[in-house]
Amino acid sequence: MTTAVENPTNVATAARLLLVDDDPLITRSLSEFLRLEGYQVDTATDGSSAIAMLAANRYNLVLTDVNMPRTNGLELLRTIKNHYPDVVVLVITGYGTIENAVEAVKMGAFEYLTKPIIDDEIRVTIQKALKQQTLLSENFQLKQQLNMRYGLDNIVGHDYKMLKIFDLVEAVADSRTTVLMTGESGTGKSLIARAIHHRSPRKGKPFVEVSCGSIPETLLESELFGHVKGSFTGATYDKQGRFLAASGGTIFLDEINSASPAFQVKLLRVLQERKFEPVGSNQTISVDVRVILASNQDLAKLVEEGSFRQDLYYRVNVVNIILPTLRQKLGDIPLLAESFLxxxxxxxxxxxxxxxxxxxxxxxxxxxxGNVRELENAIERAVVLTKRPLITPEDLPQQVIDAQPKASGGGEVTQDAGFGTQDFVWTPMPLKQAIEGPEKAILLAALKANQWNRQATAQQLDINRTTLYKKMKHYGLDLPDGVSDE
Ligand SMILES: Nc1ncnc2c1ncn2[C@@H]1O[C@H](COP(=O)(O)OP(=O)(O)OP(=O)(O)O)[C@@H](O)[C@H]1O
Ligand SMILES: [Mg+2]
Incomplete structure (x- = not known):
């Protein structure tokens, strides 16, 4: 063994390592050796405690055994690759479990070491791995900067539909162009409206939001344009309207689809001339405001049905930002979930x-x-409720759990397994990756239908058992508690 003084690399001196093994003899002797090598070393006896420690501390490298109780080394590796992509992992395997080691490297482990561990071998491997970690970490930081470029402020999205929206926001922000936003409830219309305002030269001026659907028709006009004292019963003082309050800034008229015909006429005028009269007044007021409108229904359809004025539609439909439902941007779910978490x-x-x-x-x-709003609420609830280091299915709302596919008795996967052609939403990715979701669902359905008997499942799928094992490992499809290893 060498001492810390002899340690040749600067990278290594500052590095913090997490050593995971259920054998206390190994953790003790190995951590002693690594500390003498100049590393900061923490230890854990199983994958679950390691995950908790990863959540609480920053590590450069994790050195893990494969066979451990609770969460095993491969599961730990998968979690690290998903959640801490800049942490490098070395896997230690016992004699005769080389298959696991190969699997681990395929899953992204830097290298594997076999027991018994030889000092020189582990020393060199850790040094190499830490060099790799420095690269990973730089890469990760670059990616985060890119995320900031693509995620507008606090708006998260990688789906190309969202990227196009971000470009549109950038393109229109500088001008006074009227923007119409269409999308279901919870898709982010209000969020984007604010983003446009904050990216515009008007950002220092007011952003005024009016929910047209929630204000009674009789009050909407006075709410927006103001009124003079005595103009109607209850008007006991002069009131400044929201248009004037937004002067120099932006007014966001939400739920515009619910505007009455009379109100639509008034709106048309203010959009055309930026002029209006308060209720009960002859005085015409001019304002400089940018107008952003939102509708949770397709306005073109309402025009066809005769409930929305065509001339007003043309006025508001200068730039139309159509927000996708969460279902239409499946690839953003992990990104949004992580960000809310x-x-x-x-x-x-x-x-x-x-x-x-x-x-x-x-x-x-x-x-x-309920789109992104529903996802955000689900994650908030899970964070409040869970006592575990990772969010598990039990922490999710009942409707999310209830919506899961059930395996049918035969060899088919039912339509509600989530990849029927009619609800398959395409997010650009390599075919190999795209196939993984359906393949995992098929394997799971087949295994369940065969009570996790792998011989029978492999036969039905017409693949050999080893292939099935490999795929199960790849997708983390472990035997449920109570099912014995064949
Ligand atoms: N891309 C996104 N990134 C981060 N958060 C988002 C995103 N989209 C929506 N949200 C969040 O989801 C919630 C709902 O968004 P928002 O209020 O903008 O939806 P909306 O379309 O205006 O809904 P409604 O029609 O019900 O008014 C908000 O808390 C918002 O911050
Ligand atoms: Mg809204």
Whole structure:
């Protein structure tokens, strides 16, 4: 063994290592050796405690055994690759479990070492791995900067539909162009409206939001344009309207689809001339405001049905931003989920490292009728309720759990398994990656239908057992508790 003084690399001196093994003899002797090598070393006896420690501390490298109780080394590796992509992993395997080691490298482990561990071998491997970690970490930081470029302020999205929207926001922000936003409830219309205002030269001036659908028709006009004292019963003083309040800034008229015909006429005038008269007054007021409108229904259709004025439609439909439903941007679910998790974990000062693969799968399959708002609420609830280091399926709302596919008795996967052609939403990615979701669902359905008998499942799928084992390992499809290894 060498001492810290002889340690040749600067990278290594500052590095913090997490050593995971259920054998206390190994953790003790190895951590002693590594500390003498100049590293900071923490130890854990199983994958679950390691995940909790990863959530609480920053590590450069994790050195893990494969066979451990609770969460094993490969599951730990998967979690690290998903949630801490800049942490490098070395896997230690016992004699005769080389298959696991190969699998681990395929899953992204830097290297594997076999027991018994030889000092020189581990020393060199750790030094190499830490060099790799420095690269990973730089790469990760670059990616985060890119995320900031693509995620507008606090708006998260990688889906190309969202990227196009971000470009549109950038393009229109500088001008006074009227923007119409269409999208279901909870898709982010209000958020984007604010983003446009904050990116515009008007950002120092007021942003005034009016929910047209929630103000009684009789009051809407006075709310927006103001009124003079005595103009109607109850008008006991002069009131400044919201248009004037937004002077120099932006007014956001939400739920514009619910505007009455009479109000539509008034709106048309103010959009055309930026002029209006308060209720009960002859005085014409001019304002400089940017108008952003939102509708949760297709206005073109309302024009066809005769409930929305065509001339007003042409006026408001200068730039139309159509927000996709969450279902139409499936690829953004993990990104949004992680970002909400980070937000609530910080707010509530909890230690949660991420989601189990099962919980993430469930979220990917659910339809989210309430869109991003529903997802945000689900994550907030999970963060409040969970006592575990990762969010598991049990922490998700009942409707998300209930919506999961059930395996049919035969060899088929039912339509509600989440990849029927009619609800398959395309996010650009390599075919190999795209096939993984359906393949995992098929394997799971087949295994369940055969009570996890792998011989029978392999036969039905017409693949050999080894292939099935490999795929199960790849997708983390472990035998449920109570099912014995054949
Ligand atoms: N891309 C996104 N990134 C981060 N948060 C988002 C995103 N889209 C929506 N949200 C969040 O989801 C919630 C709902 O968004 P928002 O209020 O903008 O939806 P909306 O379309 O205006 O809904 P409604 O029609 O019900 O008014 C908000 O808390 C918002 O911050
Ligand atoms: Mg809104």
């Amino acid at each position: 980070k937000k609530f974990v910080t707010e509530m000062d909890k230690k949660i490292g991420g989601f189990t693969p099962e919980a993430m799968d469930m979220m990917m399959r659910y339809t989210w009728p």
